[in-house]
Amino acid sequence: MPPIIRFDRVSVTAHEKTILSDVSFTLLPGEKAVLCGKSGSGKSSILKTLLGLHTIASGTVYFQEQALTPTSAQAIRNCAAYIGQEPILGADSVREALLLPFQFKAHQGHRPSEAQLVEVLQRLQLTADMLKRTSSRISGGEKQRIALARGLLLGKKLYLLDEVTSALDEKSKQAVFEVFADPELTVLSVSHDPEWLARCSIVFELEAGRLAQVGRYGNT
C-alpha cells in the first residue's frame, strides 16, 4: 500500500531559524501516529508543513505520493482535518460552525441533514441542544469535539490533531478514541497524553527539529 504521507529529508526554516531539519518518515493509510518531544521541538511544524503553511527549505513532502505543490496542498486541505488545542469555530453559533464549510465551493451541495448533525454530536458525547449554543460560550473541550464533528461531517480521512485530548474529560476522551478506532482514518497527532500514546501505532520522537527516534507498535 503506498503511503498517504511521506516526508523525504525535509528541512524548514522560518525567520532565519531552523525549525525542522532533515526529517524523513512515512505514514500508511489507516495508521495512527503521534509526534512527541519538548516544546519547540518541531511537532506542530510537521503538521503545518504538511498543510503548506511553512515554506520548505529542502527536501520534499509527499501526499498520496504527489509532491507538495500549491495544487496538491489544496487537495491535502480538502482531505485533512486540522484540529488544534483551541480550535476556531469561525461562526457565531455551533450550528453555523458545523455548516460553515458547506458554504464553500468545495463542499457546496453536500450540506448535512439535521439528523446527521445530531448523530455526529452524539457520537462525541454532545447533545442536540449544543446546536443552539453560542460559540463564544462553550468550553475548550467542547470546541475540540465540534471541530472534530465538522471533520467527520466532511468525511475527512486524515486527521492532524494538536493536543486534541488536552481539554477532554474521561468520557469524552473515550468517545474520541472510539471515533479514531476506525481503520479508515489516518491520524498524525501531537500529544503528551499517555492514554493517547498507547493507542497510536507509531511514535515519532522529535528533538530540536530532528526526528530522534521512531517507535512502531502493532496496535493499529
Added chain:
Amino acid sequence: METLDIALPRMALLYGLCLLPWLLLRLMGLRLSRDIAISILRMSIQLALVGIYLKMLFELNHPWLNGLWILVMLLVADLSILRRAGLKARYFLLATFAAIASSIVFSTAYLVILVIQPTHFYDARYIVPLAGMILGNCLQGNVIALERFYSALRKNENEYTTFLMLGATRWEAVRPYFREAVKAAINPAIASMATMGLVSLPGMMTGQILGGSEPWLAVKYQIAIMICIFTSTTLACIINLKLSLNIAFNAFDVLRDEVIQQGPFK
C-alpha cells in the same frame, strides 16, 4: 461678486490667532510647539507652491500639463496610502496606483465630461480641483481599507487558516475581512453624506459661496462631488484590495511577512 482679498498684514494677523491654542497647549504641559510650528510652516510653503503652480496651470491650461499634475497627485497619494497602511511600496506601488488611478480618472471624467460639460474637458479650472478633492477623500478610504484588511488577517491568522483547512479558496477565506475592510472604508463617506449641511457646511460649497457663486449652484457642485467621492472610494478600495491579494500571499495562500512593514502595524 468679487471675493475680498486678504492683504499680507492681515495674513500676519491670521497667524497670530495660532498663539491662543499654542498658549493653552503650553499651559496644559503639552510640548507641541515644535510640531505646531513645523506644521504651519509646511502648510504655508506647500500651499504657496501649489498656488504658484496652479496659477501657471490655469494660465497655460494645457491638457498634458494638467494630466501631469494629476499623475503627480496620484503618485504622492499612492505612496502615502501604502506608508500609512503599513504596506511596503516596493510590492504594492503598481497595484495601488492602478486602483486609485482607474477610479479617479473614471469618476472625474464622468463628472466633467458627462455632467459639467465644460468647453474643453481638460479645463484645469475643473479637472484639477475636482480630481484633487476626490483623490484626497479616496486616499483616506484606501488607507482604512488596506490597514483594516491586513491587520484583521494578521490578528485572525488562525481563523483564516481554519477556513482554508475547511476547503475555502483564498478568496472565500479572506471574504469576511474583505467585507469589513470595505465597509469601514466607505462608512465615513456614507456618514458624511447623511449629515451634510446639518452638522457643518461642506468645504467645497463654502469655497464656492466665498468665491461668489450662487448658493444653489454651490449645492449642486457639492452633491456632485460627494457622489463622485463615494463612487471612487468604493471602486478604488475594492480594486485595491483585490489586486493586493495577488501580491500579499504566496502560492500556498499564506500571507507573506515580507510585504508588511515592521513596526506599529499588527
